[in-house]
Amino acid sequence: MRLEFGPLRPYSLKMTSSQDTAPPVLFSATLYPHRSLGGRGFVWLMAGAAGVTLLSGLFFWSLGAWPITGFFGLDLLLLYIAFRWSYRDGRRREIVELSPGVLTLTRISPGGRAEVSTFEPAWAQVLLEGGGGRTPRLVIAERAHREVVGGFLSPPERADFAKALAAVLWSYRSGGPAEVLGAAQRR
Secondary structure, X not given: OXXXXXXXOOEEEEOOOOOOXXXXXXXXXXXXXXXXXXXXXXXXXXXXXXXXXXXXXXHHHHOOOOHHHXXXXXXXXHHHHHHHHHHHHOOOEEEEEEEOOEEEEEEEOOOOOEEEEEEOOOOOXXXXXXXOOOXXXXXXXXXXXXXXXXXXXXXXXXXXXXXXXXXXXXXXXXXXXHHHHHHHHHO
């Protein structure tokens, strides 16, 4: 079952039952950074910027200020590099999964390298730290082990995800895996 919390949320939630020999994944959420400009929009933006650069460069060339055209080209190159860097950063992912006996946080870098942290779901806490003028951080904590989750999410998205994860952990603690799966099927 896929649960979405409103339109355009940069995460997806799944509560599923697996029939494989591996332990079933009771809850899975994939968090990813939001990108407001898609591939087509990027092409249109670069084409528009190239057109403005070309026209401005030709204007200054006709006035005899031909060295300025090189700076216009440099601006266009820097704009392209900045957007490509942003799109590369947009490939980051954080996957939070709950299986019987383990809560797993997997961070996947833009290059594809994965870092895995595990928590005991009976002891894991979902915290929103901060406030008082500071942007709250979403933290999964277990004894001395703490991990910040979803640093790229907006504060309302962090709060939504914190509520969803806390509710799933509460269901797991109160009734075990069957309770989490039952809650998913009732939705």
